Amino acid sequence: MSAEQIQAEQANAEPAKTERAKAEQTKQRNYAMFDADISGAVLNMSLLRRLLHWLKPYRGALLLSTALVLLASTLQVLLPIIISLVVIDHIIQGDTSSDTPDFGLIELTTWISNSLDLPPLIAACALYASIQIVWAFVGHAHRMTLIGSVINGLRDLRLDLFRHLETRPSSFYDRVAVGRIMTRVTNDVEALYELLRGLGTLIGEFVPFFVALAVMLAIDTPLTLMLLLALPLLALVTYYFRRSTRFFVPAGTANAVHTESDTARKFGRATGRTNLRPPSLQLKTLHRRQRRQPCF
Amino acid sequence: MGPQSTEERLPTKSMLAALWQLKQFVLPYKAGLFTGIGAFGVARLFEVMVPALTAIAINKMASGDFEITLQVLGIIGAVIARYCVVTFARFNVRKVALKVSYDLRQQLFEKLQQQGSEFFGQYSIGDMMTRAVADISLIQRLISMGTILVIILVYAAIVGFGFMLYYSPVLTLLLLPPMPIIFFYAQYSSKAMGVASTQVQERLSDLGTHTQENLSGIRTIQAMVQEDNEIDRFSETNQAYADVFYEQGRINSAMASWMPSLAAVCSLTILSYGGYQVLEGTLPIGDFVAFFMLVGMVVQPFRVAGFIINLFQRAAVASRRLFEVFDRPPEINDSPSGNTPATISGNLRIENLSYTYTGAATPALHDISFTLARGETVAIMGRVGSGKTTLLKQIVRLIDPKSESVWIDDHPVKDYPLSQLRAQVAMVPQDPFLFAEPLKDNLTYDDPNRMLEKIWQAATSADLKSTIDGFPDKLDTLIGERGVTLSGGQKQRATLARGLIRNAPILILDDCFSAVDTETEDHILSELKRLRREQTTLLVSHRVSTARHADRIIVIDQGTILESGSHEQLIAKQGYYAELERVQREGAEEDDLERLRLNIQ
Numbered sequence: 009m010s011a012e013q014i015q016a017e018q019a020n021a022e023p024a025k026t027e028r029a030k031a032e033q034t035k036q037r038n039y040a041m042f043d044a045d046i047s048g049a050v051l052n053m054s055l056l057r058r059l060l061h062w063l064k065p066y067r068g069a070l071l072l073s074t075a076l077v078l079l080a081s082t083l084q085v086l087l088p089i090i091i092s093l094v095v096i097d098h099i100i101q102g103d104t105s106s107d108t109p110d111f112g113l114i115e116l117t118t119w120i121s122n123s124l125d126l127p128p129l130i131a132a133c134a135l136y137a138s139i140q141i142v143w144a145f146v147g148h149a150h151r152m153t154l155i156g157s158v159i160n161g162l163r164d165l166r167l168d169l170f171r172h173l174e175t176r177p178s179s180f181y182d183r184v185a186v187g188r189i190m191t192r193v194t195n196d197v198e199a200l201y202e203l204l205r206g207l208g209t210l211i212g213e214f215v216p217f218f219v220a221l222a223v224m225l226a227i228d229t230p231l232t233l234m235l236l237l238a239l240p241l242l243a244l245v246t247y248y249f250r251r252s253t254r255f256f257v258p259a260g261t262a263n264a265v266h267t268e269s270d271t272a273r274k275f276g277r278a279t280g281r282t283n284l285r286p287p288s289l290q291l292k293t294l295h296r297r298q299r300r301q302p303c304f
Numbered sequence: 305m306g307p308q309s310t311e312e313r314l315p316t317k318s319m320l321a322a323l324w325q326l327k328q329f330v331l332p333y334k335a336g337l338f339t340g341i342g343a344f345g346v347a348r349l350f351e352v353m354v355p356a357l358t359a360i361a362i363n364k365m366a367s368g369d370f371e372i373t374l375q376v377l378g379i380i381g382a383v384i385a386r387y388c389v390v391t392f393a394r395f396n397v398r399k400v401a402l403k404v405s406y407d408l409r410q411q412l413f414e415k416l417q418q419q420g421s422e423f424f425g426q427y428s429i430g431d432m433m434t435r436a437v438a439d440i441s442l443i444q445r446l447i448s449m450g451t452i453l454v455i456i457l458v459y460a461a462i463v464g465f466g467f468m469l470y471y472s473p474v475l476t477l478l479l480l481p482p483m484p485i486i487f488f489y490a491q492y493s494s495k496a497m498g499v500a501s502t503q504v505q506e507r508l509s510d511l512g513t514h515t516q517e518n519l520s521g522i523r524t525i526q527a528m529v530q531e532d533n534e535i536d537r538f539s540e541t542n543q544a545y546a547d548v549f550y551e552q553g554r555i556n557s558a559m560a561s562w563m564p565s566l567a568a569v570c571s572l573t574i575l576s577y578g579g580y581q582v583l584e585g586t587l588p589i590g591d592f593v594a595f596f597m598l599v600g601m602v603v604q605p606f607r608v609a610g611f612i613i614n615l616f617q618r619a620a621v622a623s624r625r626l627f628e629v630f631d632r633p634p635e636i637n638d639s640p641s642g643n644t645p646a647t648i649s650g651n652l653r654i655e656n657l658s659y660t661y662t663g664a665a666t667p668a669l670h671d672i673s674f675t676l677a678r679g680e681t682v683a684i685m686g687r688v689g690s691g692k693t694t695l696l697k698q699i700v701r702l703i704d705p706k707s708e709s710v711w712i713d714d715h716p717v718k719d720y721p722l723s724q725l726r727a728q729v730a731m732v733p734q735d736p737f738l739f740a741e742p743l744k745d746n747l748t749y750d751d752p753n754r755m756l757e758k759i760w761q762a763a764t765s766a767d768l769k770s771t772i773d774g775f776p777d778k779l780d781t782l783i784g785e786r787g788v789t790l791s792g793g794q795k796q797r798a799t800l801a802r803g804l805i806r807n808a809p810i811l812i813l814d815d816c817f818s819a820v821d822t823e824t825e826d827h828i829l830s831e832l833k834r835l836r837r838e839q840t841t842l843l844v845s846h847r848v849s850t851a852r853h854a855d856r857i858i859v860i861d862q863g864t865i866l867e868s869g870s871h872e873q874l875i876a877k878q879g880y881y882a883e884l885e886r887v888q889r890e891g892a893e894e895d896d897l898e899r900l901r902l903n904i905q
Contacts, residue, residue, distance in 0.1 A: 091571075091575060091596065095575060095579050096589070096592075096593070099579065099583075100579055100582050100583060100589065100592075101589070129575075129576060129579045129580060129583070132575070132579075133572050133575050133576045136568075136571070136572060136575065137568070137572055140564075140565050140568045141565060143565075144561040144562060144564070145561070147557075147561050148557050148558060148560075148561040151553070151557035151560065151561075152554060152557055155550065155553040155554075155557065156550060159546050159549055159550050159553065160546065162546075163542055163543065163545075163546040166542055167535070167538065167539055167542055170515070170518075170535060170538045170542070171535050173519065173522075174522070174525070174526075174531040174534060174535055175531065176522075178522070178523050178526065181519070181522055181523075186516060186520050187433060187516075189515070189519055190430065190512055190515045190516050190519065191433075191437060193511070193512075193515045194434065194437075194438065194508060194511050194512050194515065195437055195438055195441075198438075198508075201549075
């Protein structure tokens with residue numbers, strides 16, 4: 009190529025062309041097809057439903073786990089009731105006219121006290137200890153059934169993902185970096201573990217809510233209804249926080265992992281035995297994105 | 305993955321010792337960290353105000369005084385203030401965690417740059433990627449979440465116990481007997497968690513390694529129809545990871561069950577003895593309620609002990625794995641003497657060079673000596689495994705010569721700064737490695753600011769121009785990972801152009817014409833001769849058609865120099881080279897080459 013030709017080519021290399029080239033590159037290395045499933049915008053209930061497909065074979069264990077977590081939560085709710093209603097109100101203050109629902113715990117304490125000939129306070133303590141021990145066993149059983157199901161489900165998901173990758177045409181690998189896929193197979197699946205395990209435990213959180221609501225309604229219905237008026241405000245605040253962080257619970261992590269793939273890719277290059285530029289840019293991007301996770 | 309398991313390989317440091325190593329990375333951000341810690345402390349004080357104000361309110365109501373507006377406003381104020389301070393504290397601590405993880409990744413990357421073939425023979429790419437991504441994430445998680453938990457633990461102990469002592473010293477002392485049992489169980493679980501965490505990280509590395517190796521070689525796997533076998537193999541690795549992950553979950557779950565139950569002994573003590581005191585009239589009911597709330601605060605860390613131990617143990621394992629790389633001395637020591645010339649002129653001398661790989665029975669190179677004057681072109685020939693690449697790698701110190709056997713401009717190569725040596729002695733390796741970036745970025749890899757004119761010149765010399773012109777996006781064409789969208793010849797010519805563009809005083813070409821046809825090769829070699837009249841070129845080839853362009857040819861066999869001289873001299877000598885020339889000219893089969901080798905032996 010002559011010097012004139014080169015100069016002419018340089019002159020023609022206008023910004024517009026550079027932009028077009030960049031756009032074309034983005035098109036060629038379009039990760040959207042690969043990333044859509046994990047970006048905050050798409051991680052929604054429909055994606056969750058798709059995830060449940062891998063949990064379907066373990067639905068028996070999951071149902072058992074759900075029953076156990078409801079039982080464990082119920083037992084956990086009973087513990088403060090023993091302290092407040094049974095010990096403080098009934099035994100210490102001698103309040104026998106309270107409308108607050110005690111779920112039969114006062115009667116049970118009285119029965120234990122009479123049957124074993126124990127002072128009411130000691131009977132209440134024995135009841136507290138018994139419930140605590142049963143809670144420990146039930147809680148452990150709930151977690152193990154849940155963890156087992158989720159781990160097996162994600163193991164299947166990972167295997168299916170790998171199987172899927174094995175059958176992709178080579179053109180797929182022209183556009184997607186191996187480091188990126190590797191992170192997907194390892195870290196992202198682990199992030200899903202946190203999500204699914206969290207959801208499994210979340211079911212148990214409803215029990216204290218409804219028990220507390222029942223107690224509050226029994227104590228003072230108008231006041232409880234007034235408090236319930238604050239729920240729309242709480243929903244609004246939650247919506248605001250969710251929008252401001254743009255992600256559902258684990259998606260902040262997922263987005264970070266998204267960029268971590270780039271870091272991983274850079275490391276792949278490093279071990280490709282070539283002198284490399286440091287991955288500062290990728291690391292900075294990763295850390296910028298992670299900073300967007302909520303602090304409240 | 306190394307030859308040993310992580311448990312065997314990693315230093316047996318305790319959890320705290322392993323985490324203490326991170327001190328050097330955390331200290332630069334101590335201001336942010338201590339601000340966060342201080343803010344958490346203030347938040348805990350606001351938290352303690354709630355039971356204290358509740359106690360006052362209850363005691364007032366119990367005595368018939370229902371004027372508790374101040375206490376109610378105080379509780380609301382304390383809750384709001386706590387929220388604001390906690391948000392501020394978390395912001396600071398998370399910022400520190402991000403910065404530390406950034407520095408750790410940077411450090412790991414830099415350390416990997418200093419390692420050589422021995423290290424990468426021992427550790428896999430997947431393992432390093434797991435350390436760079438997953439392990440550092442665990443440490444980041446520890447700093448951002450663990451700090452909060454430690455503060456809760458410390459403040460619960462100090463503030464909680466302080467207030468409890470204020471309300472009832474006897475009841476507070478009664479809480480102490482169950483503590484040794486709790487700590488013993490916590491320590492036992494912590495050890496079990498440490499082992500489980502190590503195994504989890506190890507299996508995760510295996511998973512990463514397996515995936516990385518498999519997908520990097522996916523074209524070979526698909527070409528050999530080995531997908532099903534690979535899926536079966538992956539299934540085993542996947543199952544192994546699931547098993548250890550389950551075990552870790554089991555330990556965690558057991559702690560989540562039994563730590564709160566052990567802590568409940570404290571609640572039961574207060575409930576029974578405190579309740580008795582209230583019944584006896586020796587303890588006000590308000591103080592009893594406040595005391596109970598404080599007990600809840602003090603035992604809260606025990607309720608989440610499983611989570612805390614999991615967090616710390618996994619981060620400790622991650623720290624051990626990172627420092628295993630950080631503490632490893634560089635394979636190639638860069639300690640320049642300071643008396644070498646700033647610019648290499650191009651005189652190369654190899655003197656009695658011998659090299660034996662670690663664990664090898666026979667030397668790869670034995671007593672090699674030759675010189676190259678500036679402007680000279682020398683070709684090295686020899687069979688596969690004869691030691692050619694080992695020789696070239698020692699010139700640029702990809703492998704360190706055992707003694708002072710390689711000299712450039714009368715200075716041992718070890719005396720040159722490594723960056724200068726590798727910048728001025730350009731090596732085009734056998735494996736044409738390209739990055740998944742535009743072709744232009746690949747050609748200007750060492751200096752992205754190169755003029756377009758230089759790029760085209762190098763591309764023309766490497767006979768790559770017509771190829772680039774054929775691409776719709778010319779130099780902006782994006783090539784796949786490792787250049788998979790290019791043919792073998794195109795990749796070789798691209799890496800050659802990347803070497804030529806550097807215009808280095810010494811150019812080393814390691815068999816980089818093997819995928820190029822003879823016509824193209826002739827063109828490139830003519831260009832090389834024209835461009836590098838004043839510079840030194842050392843090239844390795846299996847082809848006589850390549851070597852004959854050189855001023856001198858050195859034939860190496862089994863690590864020793866078999867013969868050397870110009871093309872004409874070696875032909876006249878009727879040795880290995882002459883026979884090779886005849887065989888290649890007549891298009892002989894591999895059997896002939898083998899026979900030739902045996903004859904020479």
